[in-house]
Amino acid sequence: MRLLVALGRWVLDGLSHVGRLSYFILDAARGLSEVRIWWPRMMIEAWNIGAGSLFIVMLISAFAGAVTALQTGYQFTGSIPYYVVGTLVVSSIILELGPVLTALILAGRIGARYAAELGTMRVTEQIDALESLGRSPASHLVIPRVLAGLVMIPALTVLANLSGVLSGWISVKAVLPVTDADFIYGAQYYWRPWDAYYSIIKAFFFAGSITVIACYMGFNTQQGAEGVGRSTTTAVVTSSILILVLDTVLTRLLLNQ
Amino acid sequence: MIELHALHKAFGKQVVLDRVDFEVREGETVALLGPSGTGKSVLLKHIIGLIKPDSGTVIVDGKDVSKLKRRELSKFRSHIGYVFQNGALFDSMNVFENVRLGITDQEKYSDMDYCRQRIAECIRLVNLTPETIEKYPAQLSGGMRKRVGIARAIAGDPKYLLYDEPTSGLDPVNADIIDGLVQRLDHELGVTSVVVTHDVRGAFRVADRLALLSEGRIVMQGTPKEFLDSTNPKVKEFLERDFDNPTLAA
Numbered sequence: 001m002r003l004l005v006a007l008g009r010w011v012l013d014g015l016s017h018v019g020r021l022s023y024f025i026l027d028a029a030r031g032l033s034e035v036r037i038w039w040p041r042m043m044i045e046a047w048n049i050g051a052g053s054l055f056i057v058m059l060i061s062a063f064a065g066a067v068t069a070l071q072t073g074y075q076f077t078g079s080i081p082y083y084v085v086g087t088l089v090v091s092s093i094i095l096e097l098g099p100v101l102t103a104l105i106l107a108g109r110i111g112a113r114y115a116a117e118l119g120t121m122r123v124t125e126q127i128d129a130l131e132s133l134g135r136s137p138a139s140h141l142v143i144p145r146v147l148a149g150l151v152m153i154p155a156l157t158v159l160a161n162l163s164g165v166l167s168g169w170i171s172v173k174a175v176l177p178v179t180d181a182d183f184i185y186g187a188q189y190y191w192r193p194w195d196a197y198y199s200i201i202k203a204f205f206f207a208g209s210i211t212v213i214a215c216y217m218g219f220n221t222q223q224g225a226e227g228v229g230r231s232t233t234t235a236v237v238t239s240s241i242l243i244l245v246l247d248t249v250l251t252r253l254l255l256n257q
Numbered sequence: 258m259i260e261l262h263a264l265h266k267a268f269g270k271q272v273v274l275d276r277v278d279f280e281v282r283e284g285e286t287v288a289l290l291g292p293s294g295t296g297k298s299v300l301l302k303h304i305i306g307l308i309k310p311d312s313g314t315v316i317v318d319g320k321d322v323s324k325l326k327r328r329e330l331s332k333f334r335s336h337i338g339y340v341f342q343n344g345a346l347f348d349s350m351n352v353f354e355n356v357r358l359g360i361t362d363q364e365k366y367s368d369m370d371y372c373r374q375r376i377a378e379c380i381r382l383v384n385l386t387p388e389t390i391e392k393y394p395a396q397l398s399g400g401m402r403k404r405v406g407i408a409r410a411i412a413g414d415p416k417y418l419l420y421d422e423p424t425s426g427l428d429p430v431n432a433d434i435i436d437g438l439v440q441r442l443d444h445e446l447g448v449t450s451v452v453v454t455h456d457v458r459g460a461f462r463v464a465d466r467l468a469l470l471s472e473g474r475i476v477m478q479g480t481p482k483e484f485l486d487s488t489n490p491k492v493k494e495f496l497e498r499d500f501d502n503p504t505l506a507a
Contacts, residue, residue, distance in 0.1 A: 030327070121347075129345035132305050133413070134334035134361050 024216050028146070031138030038143040045148035050156065053109055057102050057156045058163040064097045065089065065164030066171040073175030082178045086186025089168035094199045095255075098161035100247055103206035106153055107239040111214040114145055115235035118218025119228040127219070142219075146211040153207035154200045161199060198254050205250060209242040258283050259304055259417070259451070264313035266299060273299050275473035276313065286443050286450040288464035290457065290495065295470050297453040298342065298421050304451065305337050305419060306330050317417070335361035338410030338448075342422045344402035346394040352405050353390045356380070359412030379408040382445070383438060400431035407438065411446060418442070420452040424459050432459060439463045457496055469495060 031038065072085050118141060121127050130137050165187075172178050217235035221227045259281040266274040273296040281287045291297050302308040303315050306322045315322040317333070325333055338359070346355050356376045360366045365375070380390060383404040394402055403423060410418060423439060424432035436459045443450050443463070454460050460467055461481045468478040469492055476491045477484065484492060 124343065125341045125345040126347055128302070128307050129339070129341055129347075129409075130358075131307060132334055132337070132339040132341075133358055133409075134331040135358065136331070 020220070021212075021216050024219065025212065028138040028142040028215075031136045031143050034136060034139035037136070037139040038147070041140065041144035042147050045144050046152050049106075049110055049148055049152040053106060053152075053156055054159065056109065057105055057160050060101055060105055061093070061098060061160035061164040062167035064101055065093055065166070065168035068092050068097065068164075069168035069172035070175055073172060076176060082176060083182040083186035083189065085172050085176060085178055086169075086183040086188075087190045088186075089172060089183075090165055090187040091190065091195070093164035093168060094161050094195050096247075098164050099157045099199050099202040099206065100243065102157045102160045103153070103203065103210065103243045104240055106149075106156070106207075107210050107236055107243060110149065110153075111210045111235050111239050112232050114211065114214035115218040115221075115232045116228055118215060119221035119231040122219060122221040123224050123227060137219075142215045145215055146208070149207045149211035150204060153210065154203040157199060157203035198250075201254065202247065202250050205246050206243050209246060210239045213239040213242065258316075258318065259449070260314075260316040261300070261303070262314045262316070264300070264303060264315065265311045266296070266303070266308065267311055272473050274303075274310075277470070277473070277475055279468060279475055279478070281449060281451055284447065284449055285465040286439075286452065286463055287466045287468060288452045288454055288460035289468050289470060290454060290460050291470035292495070293455055296473055297455075297470055300470065301339075301419050301421055301451060301453050304417075305334060305339055335413055336416045338413065338415035338418045340403070340406050340410045340418065340420045340423055342425060343399075344394070344406035346402055346405055346409070348394055351391055351393050352380070352397075352408075355394070355405060356390075356409045356412050359409035361413035375412060376408075379412050382411065382442065383408045384434070400427055400434065403427070403435055404438065407435075407442070411442065411448075414446075416448060418446075418448045418450045420450065420454075422454055423452065424454065424456050432456065435459075436462050471495070 069085070069089050072088050076082075076085070118127070121141070127137050127141070130140055169180075169183050172183065214235040217231040217238070221231040259279075261277055261279040264274050264277040264279070265272075277300065279289075279300070289297050289300065299308060303310055304317065304322065306315075306325065309323050317337075320329075320333065322330070322333065346352075347358070350358075353376055356379055357366065357372050359379075360372060360375060365371050376390065377387060380387060385401065385404055385408070389397070389401065389405070394405070397405065407420075407423070420439060424435050427435065439450070439452060440463045442448070452460065452463055461484075464481065466478065466480055467484050469476045469484075471491050477487060477489055479487070484496065487493065
């Protein structure tokens with residue numbers, strides 16, 4: 001019985017969050033007309049996301065590319081043509097590892113930062129202060145962060161893809177007798193331009209889930225420092241799960257038609 | 258004029274305001290007294306529409322605040338200055354930018370010459386030095402942060418000023434400075450003010466009228482003299498600790 005009550009409460013709580021999140025998004029969208037308010041703030045946020053995350057995103061993607069190449073080398077028996085390694089590395093990075101790893105890193109880096117920033121602003125009444133001055137928290141705080149994420153996270157994903165492919169290319173030459181011509185031939189043989197669009201579309205959806213969830217959690221922070229910690233953790237965990245769910249759904253919708 | 262009629266607000270099962278009637282007339286300063294956690298700040302946030310009542314009405318200049326639409330509410334708020342308990346200054350902005358946000362008229366806000374002049378004037382009114390303008394909230398003391406909060410609240414030339422515990426957390430010297438400032442601004446700017454406080458001495462110093470909020474209800478509203486003469490046990494109990502205070506007695 002207790003389990004049922006707990007389950008019922010969990011479902012109701014979840015539904016209430018869905019409703020509040022929808023209202024939050026609609027309310028934020030109303031602030032889009034205040035371009036002169038959000039544009040300069042968006043540029044600052046875009047710079048913070050881009051410059052601040054570039055190194056870590058490219059580093060992790062480079063390692064992912066290298067490991068993919070080295071594991072491919074380990075599994076090669078000799079009966080498979082060497083050029084296939086180019087296909088494997090490029091496809092793995094662009095279709096999956098580039099966008100998903102970048103999104104998971106940024107859920108930790110950007111999502112945690114946004115939730116903590118806005119959560120602190122909520123508990124120290126800075127958001128109330130903004131409202132009391134007749135200003136829209138959406139155009140000052142939410143829209144710049146969400147739009148900066150929607151622009152910069154796909155851009156970072158493209159760079160992560162390049163870094164991963166480049167690193168995989170260099171690494172595979174260390175373990176297999178693959179020439180540059182073999183690698184390029186393999187990469188081109190199964191290449192479809194749609195793969196690149198798919199990678200960017202995924203990054204765009206991941207960006208939305210990271211920024212919107214983080215802003216929503218930050219805005220709904222309660223109970224001081226403990227609340228800020230709770231919002232930050234919840235934002236990172238929720239957006240990470242959502243990234244994996246979206247990854248599955250988008251793969252089904254965009255690749256398996 | 259601010260009128261609250263039968264205002265009721267509960268958070269979950271906890272009733273914070275229980276059918277509260279409260280009134281502030283044009284040009285007067287009313288101190289809302291009460292122990293911590295009795296709903297004083299919640300009442301103040303109802304006046305500016307930051308919290309919506311469960312039932313009852315908040316009427317300011319004939320308008321029901323809880324029924325105002327988004328744009329109307331935004332315009333309405335530009336006539337009210339709200340001083341938050343801990344200043345609520347924006348950490349990422351310096352004092353200049355914080356006070357500038359208080360200039361609610363968009364044309365004036367975009368005019369940098371006007372902003373510089375107005376911000377310097379507000380900073381002077383709250384007894385801060387011009388050098389403060391460049392500093393960030395983290396570089397200011399508690400008293401200075403409160404004064405910057407007041408400067409931001411008056412920057413838009415408001416008709417009403419709402420102070421939420423303006424002296425809490427300050428030493429007696431700084432508390433006196435803030436009380437003096439509230440008194441002076443009320444006279445110099447001719448605004449209508451509501452001061453939420455649990456500092457009885459300060460309330461007697463700044464207010465034309467007092468109201469005591471206890472257990473979600475207004476126990477008494479009246480002049481400082483009527484409060485001192487009151488036989489209401491809750492009023493007496495709240496004032497008791499300051500009755501022996503020579504400053505209050507004077």
